[in-house]
Amino acid sequence: MDYSSFLKAAARVKPSARQAEFLKNPFYAFVHFSPNTYTGREWGLGNEDPAIFNPTELDCDQWVEAIKSAGMTGMILTAKHHDGFCLWQSRYTEHCMKNSPYKNGRGDVVREAAEACRRGGIRFGFYLSPWDRNSRYYGTDAYNDYYKNQLTELLTGYGDIFCVWFDNACGEGPNGKKQVYDFDGYIELIRKYQPNACIFNDYGPDTRWIGNESGTARYEEWMVVPHELCFRAEKQTDGPLTEGSLNGIYNTWGDLGSQELIRYSRGLAFCPSEVDMSIRPGWFYHPEEEPHSLERLMRTYMTSVGGSALFNLNIPPMPSGRFDPRDVQRLKEFGDALKEAFGQELSVPHTVAREDVSETQCVFRIDFAEETAVNYIALREDISQGQRVERFVIESDGSRLTDGTTVGNLRICPLKGAKTRQLKLWIVAARDHVPSLDIRLY
Ligand code: FUL
Numbered sequence: 001m002d003y004s005s006f007l008k009a010a011a012r013v014k015p016s017a018r019q020a021e022f023l024k025n026p027f028y029a030f031v032h033f034s035p036n037t038y039t040g041r042e043w044g045l046g047n048e049d050p051a052i053f054n055p056t057e058l059d060c061d062q063w064v065e066a067i068k069s070a071g072m073t074g075m076i077l078t079a080k081h082h083d084g085f086c087l088w089q090s091r092y093t094e095h096c097m098k099n100s101p102y103k104n105g106r107g108d109v110v111r112e113a114a115e116a117c118r119r120g121g122i123r124f125g126f127y128l129s130p131w132d133r134n135s136r137y138y139g140t141d142a143y144n145d146y147y148k149n150q151l152t153e154l155l156t157g158y159g160d161i162f163c164v165w166f167d168n169a170c171g172e173g174p175n176g177k178k179q180v181y182d183f184d185g186y187i188e189l190i191r192k193y194q195p196n197a198c199i200f201n202d203y204g205p206d207t208r209w210i211g212n213e214s215g216t217a218r219y220e221e222w223m224v225v226p227h228e229l230c231f232r233a234e235k236q237t238d239g240p241l242t243e244g245s246l247n248g249i250y251n252t253w254g255d256l257g258s259q260e261l262i263r264y265s266r267g268l269a270f271c272p273s274e275v276d277m278s279i280r281p282g283w284f285y286h287p288e289e290e291p292h293s294l295e296r297l298m299r300t301y302m303t304s305v306g307g308s309a310l311f312n313l314n315i316p317p318m319p320s321g322r323f324d325p326r327d328v329q330r331l332k333e334f335g336d337a338l339k340e341a342f343g344q345e346l347s348v349p350h351t352v353a354r355e356d357v358s359e360t361q362c363v364f365r366i367d368f369a370e371e372t373a374v375n376y377i378a379l380r381e382d383i384s385q386g387q388r389v390e391r392f393v394i395e396s397d398g399s400r401l402t403d404g405t406t407v408g409n410l411r412i413c414p415l416k417g418a419k420t421r422q423l424k425l426w427i428v429a430a431r432d433h434v435p436s437l438d439i440r441l442y
Contacts, residue, residue: 041284055317064116118159203230228246
């Protein structure tokens with residue numbers, strides 16, 4: 001394919017209906033809870049006694065209230081982490097709630113969490129770790145059946161699932177063997193039972209890992225990425241067949257979507273990235289740890305949600321089964337700060353006029369009725385049409401305030417209270433006709 005046709009095709013790589021829906025609510029919670037909560041480990045060994053898992057004051061409604069207070073709209077629970085302990089009544093193992101003293105072995109944390117989400121009006125999803133340090137099947141074909149049986153229990157017994165999260169962690173099981181995961185089979189099952197659920201994995205199909213666990217998002221984040229990276233997602237166009245290769249491409253690369261990179265791809269897929277980080281240093285609860293500062297959480301939000309990525313923020317319950325009051329307070333402060341920043345758009349009357357400069361450039365002129373202080377400008381592309389904007393500049397009364405690269409699902413630009421009568425948003429480069437842009441001022 002010649003390069004200019006390739007670029008036009010790149011501009012038309014589109015989200016699936018389930019991805020487009022998922023991107024409307026990009027901020028949700030992770031909840032890491034397992035025997036690790038009681039041993040202080042981050043990766044359990046798999047030989048923990050199920051009797052240590054005993055959340056005597058379990059209160060999933062408290063989780064949901066805290067999650068909602070931060071403005072999050074979903075929860076992904078570790079139904080099973082690497083230690084293999086299942087937080088529900090699985091028919092396929094004894095290493096589960098059946099052998100926990102909680103509710104005399106009749107407890108089901110997955111059910112309590114799912115029901116609390118439903119009551120509180122947020123979405124529910126789960127993380128089912130493929131790596132399992134307990135299962136005696138691990139390292140054999142029988143393990144893939146075991147995993148699929150458990151997936152089926154979770155996909156069919158707990159109502160609508162908005163996200164199924166699984167990583168590629170693949171260590172040794174109890175018999176010293178590693179497992180070859182049947183990801184295609186897992187994905188098929190999820191599509192069968194929960195066709196609207198988005199599937200997270202390093203390589204797609206629906207969302208992908210940002211590449212670190214510290215909440216650091218890329219300055220330039222593309223949802224349209226080489227199929228060599230997201231090979232579990234649908235390839236929507238071929239590459240331009242430029243000589244070279246993207247072998248070895250991984251989520252940790254600094255650039256995954258610029259023209260300089262995609263020109264070497266053999267095809268493109270649509271797959272937004274997810275920033276996953278914990279509110280504390282660990283994924284699991286450790287009493288000596290403190291939640292991160294409000295500033296750090298705000299910065300992460302601005303660069304993830306505000307940088308066309310998703311934000312999955314983990315809050316680990318304490319051994320009692322409740323969230324730590326310090327985390328509850330930080331989540332509330334976070335939600336209040338977000339409301340303060342974005343709760344209300346600027347009320348000063350203004351007009352927005354668009355003028356096309358060329359096929360792939362345009363300028364939006366925003367005129368205010370009076371001098372106005374602007375804290376943020378938030379931009380959105382109509383991503384149902386694909387992702388196109390490559391570079392923009394924002395000027396106030398003729399001088400540059402800020403500039404950036406991608407817009408995508410949402411680009412929040414802090415303008416730090418700049419006083420202005422007229423803002424100009426120049427779209428300096430786009431992959432095709434500049435799409436219609438949603439512009440909001442705060
Ligand atoms: C990783 C795991 O190894 C960590 O323990 C944690 O669950 C993180 C979210 O994903 O792959």
